[in-house]
Amino acid sequence: MNQDRLSLTFGALADPTRRAILQRLTKGEKTVAELAKPFMNEMSAPAITKHLRVLVKAGLISKGRKAQWRPCKIEKEALKEVANWMDQYSQFWEESFDRLDESLKKMTMKKGNKNGRKK
Amino acid sequence: MNQDRLSLTFGALADPTRRAILQRLTKGEKTVAELAKPFMNEMSAPAITKHLRVLVKAGLISKGRKAQWRPCKIEKEALKEVANWMDQYSQFWEESFDRLDESLKKMTMKKGNKNGRKK
Numbered sequence: 001m002n003q004d005r006l007s008l009t010f011g012a013l014a015d016p017t018r019r020a021i022l023q024r025l026t027k028g029e030k031t032v033a034e035l036a037k038p039f040m041n042e043m044s045a046p047a048i049t050k051h052l053r054v055l056v057k058a059g060l061i062s063k064g065r066k067a068q069w070r071p072c073k074i075e076k077e078a079l080k081e082v083a084n085w086m087d088q089y090s091q092f093w094e095e096s097f098d099r100l101d102e103s104l105k106k107m108t109m110k111k112g113n114k115n116g117r118k119k
Numbered sequence: 120m121n122q123d124r125l126s127l128t129f130g131a132l133a134d135p136t137r138r139a140i141l142q143r144l145t146k147g148e149k150t151v152a153e154l155a156k157p158f159m160n161e162m163s164a165p166a167i168t169k170h171l172r173v174l175v176k177a178g179l180i181s182k183g184r185k186a187q188w189r190p191c192k193i194e195k196e197a198l199k200e201v202a203n204w205m206d207q208y209s210q211f212w213e214e215s216f217d218r219l220d221e222s223l224k225k226m227t228m229k230k231g232n233k234n235g236r237k238k
Contacts, residue, residue: 010133014126019204026207079208085138086205088145089198 005059006085009078012058017043018051022060022074029064029071124178125204128197131177136162137170141179141193148183148190 012018021035036048052072055061059078063070131137140154155167171191174180178197182189 004135006138007133007135010129014129014133016123016126019125023207076208079205083205083209086198086202088142089195090202 005078006081008058009060009082012054012060013082015051015054017048018055021051021055025061025072025074029073031069031071032063035072124197125200127177128179128201131173131179132201134170134173136167137174140170140174144180144191144193148192150188150190151182154191 013022017039020039024030024035024038032049032052035052036045039048052061052063056063059075061072062075063072132141136158139158143149143154143157151168151171154171155164158167171180171182175182178194180191181194182191
């Protein structure tokens with residue numbers, strides 16, 4: 001797997017546990033212990049730590065450095081890069097809708113011409 | 120890597136060659152040979168075939184079955200799923216802007232009250 005930034009981000013998002021961790025952080029900062037809690041029955045602590053490390057490496061989350069605790073939080077930049085990348089495809093969809101619209105118009109016009117044609 | 124659909128899609132997007140192939144397909148259907156052309160100097164034909172297989176497996180592209188050729192084309196559904204998944208985060212950004220807006224309003228109100236207080 002290539003290690004450019006966008007590839008790292010997509011790679012990090014290619015796992016349901018990591019996406020679930022990210023989603024939990026949309027509700028605010030959380031300690032590693034808080035984040036790990038819902039997954040403790042399914043996986044080991046080192047497995048969760050590894051997932052967090054992948055998210056940090058991809059720039060999707062960061063760990064703060066407060067005296068008593070190190071809360072994790074979302075870093076929006078990496079997500080924005082994904083959103084920007086996606087944008088080129090939303091444009092593509094809109095274009096294909098436009099094309100469909102144009103085809104329908106042509107079909108309607110043809111139908112109109114046909115109906116208006118003298119027999 | 121987990122094999123659920125969204126993970127497969129993100130995994131397939133986690134590579135610059137595969138993203139480049141996908142982007143080339145936004146301009147219309149292309150045969151495997153046409154798609155492979157710009158990458159032939161950098162990688163082997165089997166490597167390109169493997170990338171295409173990953174994209175097909177993730178549902179991002181499909182191969183048609185015409186008599187003379189098998190053109191590849193984008194399948195929009197998988198990309199739309201990514202866009203839908205992203206949506207929850209765009210909402211999150213808007214919310215954080217709203218919160219900032221609210222904090223600024225409160226600060227302005229407090230300042231107003233302070234200035235209006237009798238001494």
